[in-house]
C-alpha cells in the first residue's frame with residue numbers, strides 16, 4: 001500500500017477509541033476514493049442535467065476520480081441537485097436527502113440552485129434556491145456550468161471530505177468559480193503543497 | 196355481491212402496481228409512473244407530472260419582451276432555440292417587423308444544429324434505456340462535436356440565445372463555414388454508421404422491431420407530433436406545412452417511415468440528423484447578404500399572434516397577447532412532449548413487458564420540464580374559487596389516497 005493511503009501513525013493502540021477512529025478513517029478513505037453520486041432534478045430546465053450527464057461520457061469521464069452516478073439515495077455519498085426547487089419537489093428533495101446515509105455531501109449545480117436563477121420570482125418556486133431547503137456544501141455557478149467547472153466543483157467537494165478545506169458555513173456557501181482557461185502545459189508539475 | 200367481490204379479489208390478486216419515480220435512475224427528470232402489471236405484462240399505465248412546474252407563463256407576464264425571451268429559452272434547455280424563436284416570432288409579427296433574410300438563415304441553421312444535438316442526445320439516452328450502453332457512449336462522444344460548434348459560435352453549450360428581438364446576435368462567417376464543414380462531414384459518416392447499427396444489430400432489432408407499435412390513424416387521432424408522428428407515417432412537420440423563419444427561404448425535406456414501431460422512431464431521427472447536416476451545409480453556402488437585425492420597438496402594439504415551430508420533439512406552439520405595453524399580457528405555451536404522452540399512456544404501453552418500458556418511454560423523447568402544468572379546480576359552474584397551495588396539496592393527497 002502507498003504511504004499516503006491512510007495515516008494511522010498518531011493512534012495509540014489498544015485504547016477503546018482507537019478502533020473507532022481507525023474505522024472512521026478507513027471509511028473516509030474508501031469514500032473519498034470512490035464517491036457515489038445521485039442526481040435529483042428539483043425543477044431545472046434540463047440544461048444542467050444534460051451537462052451533468054456529459055460528465056459520465058467519454059470526453060469528460062468523471063469515473064477517473066471514482067465518481068459514479070448511482071440510482072438509489074441509499075447507496076450515495078453525494079447528492080447533486082440541479083435547478084430551482086419547486087413546491088412539488090421540495091418534499092421529495094428533503095426525503096431523498098434524509099434517505100442518504102451519513103456522512104453526506106451536497107453539490108448544487110447552476111445559477112438556479114444558488115438563487116432560483118431566471119425562475120427566482122415564479123410563484124411555484126422556493127425563494128432563495130436549494131440552500132433554503134437542504135444544506136449545500138458547494139455551489140457551481142453558470143447557466144449551465146461548463147463540465148470542467150462541474151468537475152472542479154466535485155474536486156472541491158472531495159477536498160472538503162478529505163479535510164483539506166473547511167466545510168462551509170451554510171449561510172456563506174463556497175462558490176466554485178469557472179476555472180480559468182489553462183494556459184500552462186497540461187503536464188506541468190502540481191503545486192498542492194501550500195494547501 | 197359476494198361473487199363479484201370474489202371475482203374482483205381473484206383478478207386483483209394477480210395484478211401488481213409498480214410505481215416508478217419521481218427520482219429514478221433511467222430518466223434525468225422527475226416524473227411518476229404507475230404500471231399495473233399482470234405477471235410481466237403491463238396492462239395499464241398512468242403518469243403523474245408536475246414536479247418541475249415552475250410557473251413560467253405567469254412569470255412571463257411580469258417581464259418585458261427581452262427578458263421573457265431569455266426566460267422562455269429556459270423552459271427546456273434542450274430545445275431552447277425553438278422556444279426563443281417561437282416567442283420572438285410572435286412579438287415581431289405583432290410589431291410588424293420583418294427580420295432580414297440573413298437573420299432568418301442564421302435562425303434556421305441554429306435550429307438545425309439544435310436538432311442535431313437533441314437527436315444525438317436522445318439516441319444515447321434511448322439506447323441506454325435498452326441496455327445498449329456502448330451506443331450511449333459513442334453517440335455522446337459525437338455529440339461533443341456539436342456542442343463544440345455551439346460553444347465556439349454561439350457562446351454557450353446549452354441555452355445559447357441566438358435570437359434577439361428583431362434578429363440574431365451572431366453571424367455565420369466564412370471562418371465558421373470553414374471550421375464547421377469538416378466536422379459536419381465527419382458527423383454525417385457517424386450517423387450513417389449508426390443507421391447501419393440500428394438496422395443490423397440483432398439484439399437491438401429484437402428490442403425495437405414490432406415493439407411499441409401505434410397505427411397511423413391512431414397516431415393522427417391522438418395528436419402526436421414530431422418524429423413520433425412521422426415514424427407512424429403521419430407527415431406532420433411545421434417546417435413544411437407552415438414555413439417560418441428561414442424555412443420559407445430554404446425548404447427542408449421531410450423524413451417519414453411507415454413501420455410505426457420503435458425501430459422506425461430510431462430510423463426517422465437518425466435520417467433527420469443526416470438531413471439537418473445536409474441542410475446546414477447547403478444554407479451556409481447560400482447565405483443571403485444583409486443586416487442581422489431590424490429595429491424593434493420596445494412597446495409592442497396590442498394584438499394576438501400564434502406561431503408554431505418545429506422543435507426537435509415536434510410542434511411547439513406559442514400564443515402571445517399584447518396590450519400595448521412593454522410586457523406581454525399573456526403567453527401560452529404548448530409543447531410537443533405533452534401531445535406525445537397520449538400515445539404512450541393510451542395505447543403503446545399496454546401489452547408489453549415491463550422491461551420494454553424504458554425504451555418505449557424514451558421512444559417519444561419525453562421532456563418533463565416543458566410539459567408540467569398546474570390545474571385550477573373549480574367545483575360546479577359558478578363556484579370557482581382560488582385555492583391556496585396548502586388546500587390544493589391537501590386535496591391532492593386525499594384524492595390519491
Ligand code: SF4
Pocket residue numbers: 043044045046047048082083084109110111112113117118142143144145269272353354
Ligand atoms: S442554471 Fe440555467 S441551465 Fe441550469 S437549470 Fe437553471 S436555467 Fe437551466
